[in-house]
Amino acid sequence: MSWYSLWGALEIGLIFGLVALSVLISFRILRFPDLTVDGSFPLGAAVAATLIGAGADPFAATLGAALAGALAGAVTGWLNVRLRIMDLLASILMMIALYSINLRIMGAPNVPLISEPTVFSVLQPPGVADYVMRPLLMLAAVAGVKLALDWYLATHHGLALRATGANPRMARAQGIATGSMVVTGLAISNALCALAGALFAQSQGGADISMGIGTIVIGLAAVIVGESLFNSRRLAVMTLAVVVGAVLYRLFVALALNADFIGLQAQDLNLVTAVLVTLALVLPLLRQRLRGSRRRRC
Amino acid sequence: MKTSLSAKVLLGAAALVAALASTAAHAQSVAVTSIVEHPALDAIKDGVRQALRKAGYTEAKGLKWQFQTAQGNTAIAAQIARKFVGDKPDVIVAIATPSAQAVVAATKSIPVVYAAVTDPVAAQLVPSMEPSGTNVTGVSDRLALEKQIALIKQVVPDAKRIGMVYNPGEANSVSVVKQMRELLPGSGMSLIEASAARTVDVGAAARSLVGKVDAIYTSTDNNVVSAYESLVKVGNDAGIPLIASDTDSVKRGAIAALGVDYHDMGLQAGRQVVEILKGRAPGTMPSETSGKLQLYVNPEAAKKQGVALPDAFIKSAAHVIR
Numbered sequence: 001m002s003w004y005s006l007w008g009a010l011e012i013g014l015i016f017g018l019v020a021l022s023v024l025i026s027f028r029i030l031r032f033p034d035l036t037v038d039g040s041f042p043l044g045a046a047v048a049a050t051l052i053g054a055g056a057d058p059f060a061a062t063l064g065a066a067l068a069g070a071l072a073g074a075v076t077g078w079l080n081v082r083l084r085i086m087d088l089l090a091s092i093l094m095m096i097a098l099y100s101i102n103l104r105i106m107g108a109p110n111v112p113l114i115s116e117p118t119v120f121s122v123l124q125p126p127g128v129a130d131y132v133m134r135p136l137l138m139l140a141a142v143a144g145v146k147l148a149l150d151w152y153l154a155t156h157h158g159l160a161l162r163a164t165g166a167n168p169r170m171a172r173a174q175g176i177a178t179g180s181m182v183v184t185g186l187a188i189s190n191a192l193c194a195l196a197g198a199l200f201a202q203s204q205g206g207a208d209i210s211m212g213i214g215t216i217v218i219g220l221a222a223v224i225v226g227e228s229l230f231n232s233r234r235l236a237v238m239t240l241a242v243v244v245g246a247v248l249y250r251l252f253v254a255l256a257l258n259a260d261f262i263g264l265q266a267q268d269l270n271l272v273t274a275v276l277v278t279l280a281l282v283l284p285l286l287r288q289r290l291r292g293s294r295r296r297r298c
Numbered sequence: 299m300k301t302s303l304s305a306k307v308l309l310g311a312a313a314l315v316a317a318l319a320s321t322a323a324h325a326q327s328v329a330v331t332s333i334v335e336h337p338a339l340d341a342i343k344d345g346v347r348q349a350l351r352k353a354g355y356t357e358a359k360g361l362k363w364q365f366q367t368a369q370g371n372t373a374i375a376a377q378i379a380r381k382f383v384g385d386k387p388d389v390i391v392a393i394a395t396p397s398a399q400a401v402v403a404a405t406k407s408i409p410v411v412y413a414a415v416t417d418p419v420a421a422q423l424v425p426s427m428e429p430s431g432t433n434v435t436g437v438s439d440r441l442a443l444e445k446q447i448a449l450i451k452q453v454v455p456d457a458k459r460i461g462m463v464y465n466p467g468e469a470n471s472v473s474v475v476k477q478m479r480e481l482l483p484g485s486g487m488s489l490i491e492a493s494a495a496r497t498v499d500v501g502a503a504a505r506s507l508v509g510k511v512d513a514i515y516t517s518t519d520n521n522v523v524s525a526y527e528s529l530v531k532v533g534n535d536a537g538i539p540l541i542a543s544d545t546d547s548v549k550r551g552a553i554a555a556l557g558v559d560y561h562d563m564g565l566q567a568g569r570q571v572v573e574i575l576k577g578r579a580p581g582t583m584p585s586e587t588s589g590k591l592q593l594y595v596n597p598e599a600a601k602k603q604g605v606a607l608p609d610a611f612i613k614s615a616a617h618v619i620r
Binding site for chain 2: 001002003004005006007008009011012016108109110112113114115131200203204205206208210211213214218250253254257258267269270
């Protein structure tokens, strides 16, 4: 594996770290199985690419993308809370609707950004290779989002959000408006996912209507890999863990792409990735067994 | 305690990754990527390989050939692009728009040959179809519409009004319709449009054209190609001749189609790769469109839709469907 592909895996992994944080909020903290992310990831890409193509400032375009994602998440929450549509179905409906909405926004299935300014090209200092700079910028961005999230979830409002997910009946008994908490939580979650989509489009040359396929699967895999490596219930550790999980997942894909030396072929990629992730998942179990057997011997 | 152990595991993983980092440079190497495995895209890949073999570049003579598909996932396409750029091959061949964009965004120096991109200029791969002056060249699968209009005239010589069914949400189709609107009056014909936003709308759109058109022409629109049978039903029932661009539609009941042969497009892209391997700069080579089109004819369908095809026309076809 070359350094270039390693830095690339780090960069894409950090972008998907935002998706992992998004999934952590919906699935783990709010306990809301939210599939909207499959639509809000390309939504962020579509909004950012279209705005930049129309001459907007890349930072303003990225912010606009996050706001669009927040709106999409809020609609899913509204469908569930106000119209009483089952959580999973509400998110599926929103995901389907976003496909058409994204096509409308882009006006075409593909909007290129190869020769347009992006947040990465604007912040690119001379003398540093761009393939090193982009992951460093992403590291700073993801660290900022992680710390902001840690702070928010420890505030009064954030604690109410966590209570809503942990025990909605108890939360209501304490006077928390659980309905508006679900809407807020999904808005934050999907804003992060759309932000990831906006940054991904800017790092890889354009938005494409097919970008959202499987976002939720990768986000969940990152969350689970992260959780199995860092077995902690502390929130600051959990937010770090899922980002590490997302980066590891990308490293596994990069490793799988380089697996041709043992006779594997292009079509085996998904299988190799699945095997590597499985290994990461059973590692803590093996460690536990090892420790257990040692203890018995003593 | 657990956290520090996990940190060790992470360090171990990082060390493993670094250990696998290879620095070897290769004499002649070609890396090919496509967004998904698909008969047309695979035919392009095989065409590139055959062109290389013909020019004497084989693995036995030291060529390093690499192929990766993104399995339909754009994030993997981006990672494949980074991997290829890191491997520093002599040429990267990128098949289909998302893969080509990911590669072109990742390198400004390694020569890139794209293929199966309908509009490389709109996709910002090249500034124009002329020599780009950059590291990018390739073969577009755009159809020359003049040849398509000539085909319509051959099948239905006295046609005046041409109908088109298309998906308004598909960029490629919209661009074909726009060009046809400008080109048809030059040949004494006019265009009548019917849009089908979903595959289930194709039949209704075709029925809305009955009585208004002398023939129906379709581009490689995904909706129309998916639901071509509903178009065939209308054509057969109302006696409207159907002319397609997707050669497979001829087997399904169109009278004729003049379409791109993807294996041939691969050979064409392969010849560009060979020129670059021999030292030519990709920036001096113009983007090409597929020159060689194949004519598919279905005489049975012609009978059903009320057209008598001349024998000479049937004989000129590369494939006659019986």
